[in-house]
Amino acid sequence: GEWYLRQMLGAANISGGEFTHLMTGNLSFQVEHHLYPDLPSNRYKEIAPQIQDLFERYGLTYAVGSMPKQLASAWKKVFRLALPNKVGATTGKVVGAVNPTRVVRQVLPVREKTAA
Numbered sequence: 001g002e003w004y005l006r007q008m009l010g011a012a013n014i015s016g017g018e019f020t021h022l023m024t025g026n027l028s029f030q031v032e033h034h035l036y037p038d039l040p041s042n043r044y045k046e047i048a049p050q051i052q053d054l055f056e057r058y059g060l061t062y063a064v065g066s067m068p069k070q071l072a073s074a075w076k077k078v079f080r081l082a083l084p085n086k087v088g089a090t091t092g093k094v095v096g097a098v099n100p101t102r103v104v105r106q107v108l109p110v111r112e113k114t115a116a
Contacts, residue, residue, distance in 0.1 A: 007034040008055065012063035013048075014070050021045065031062065 014020065014028035021028050029044035032051055039047070055062040065073070 004035065007031075008060055010034065012065060012070055012073070014067050015064050016067065020067070 008031065011030040011034040013030050013032075014024065016028060026041035026044050027033055029041075029048060032039070032044040032047055033041070035051065036044075036047070052062050
């Protein structure tokens with residue numbers, strides 16, 4: 001459901017060869033890691049084509065870029081989020097936002113008070 005979509009939209013892989021994957025402990029496959037965090041990291045490359053097909057089937061962008069590009073993107077986001085709202089605000093719609101009240105009610109049902 002929604003959790004998987006958030007992982008798919010919020011992660012981006014780092015492109016590179018075997019050396020890059022070795023040096024990052026295969027965490028250059030961030031999309032696969034976010035979708036399957038308990039999967040051994042040496043299996044991420046194996047499932048990547050199936051994940052890419054899934055992205056294509058649903059019209060989503062499978063984000064991948066070089067290490068410098070991904071680092072710059074991450075620092076840009078950290079900087080933007082560290083600023084006060086008006087300075088770093090965006091006008092885009094938040095995708096997959098969760099209503100915290102709804103989540104709390106699902107986890108902790110509201111109990112009716114009964115007359116004693």
